[in-house]
Amino acid sequence: GQQLNQSPQSMFIQEGEDVSMNCTSSSIFNTWLWYKQDPGEGPVLLIALYKAGELTSNGRLTAQFGITRKDSFLNISASIPSDVGIYFCAGQWSGSARQLTFGSGTQLTVLP
């Protein structure tokens, strides 16, 4: 099956710093997505990317769909305490009937 390698596994940053995390795949995806999970809750969609090379922003979040279609990154600028949580990348490929494959997650901690 599809495998996604997400890094880093965890990050500790100071409030105000920028954050970058990425995902790579052994195979091509047609869609890349980034989700955030708060403690005790289900993941919530942050950004969706549908075209190779696409760069999309959502407030302080920016994500890109890699040209090779095998990778994606997420940047968070000027981090704030409420950015704490687990961030997941997810990919969808044409043969999968729309179900997603998730990365293992990046646990983000923002220190005051």
Place this chain on the structure above:
Amino acid sequence: NAGVTQTPKFQVLKTGQSMTLQCAQDMNHNSMYWYRQDPGMGLRLIYYSASEGTTDKGEVPNGYNVSRLNKREFSLRLESAAPSQTSVYFCASEGQGGLPGGYTFGSGTRLTVV
């Protein structure tokens, strides 16, 4: 409020016991999914239902069964629980015709098998 509702929120089972996790959505979505989340492993797909009346296996279906009771409800059954099934289970739904990935997740069921 519109969304995906999962019950129960917490459950402790003894090895060999059975139980059914319930999931319902009120957004008229066609597709529904069951994932399990384990530390360091992200979310792994157990079963999915692309539309009412159909179900298919995902990445980790062994030890589970599902039922798409109607368009709203998609249940996950553990016939004989094992400690390896200790996990957090998430149900999600997605509307047809929308762009891929627009999942709405429930808040999860935390299951411990002792």
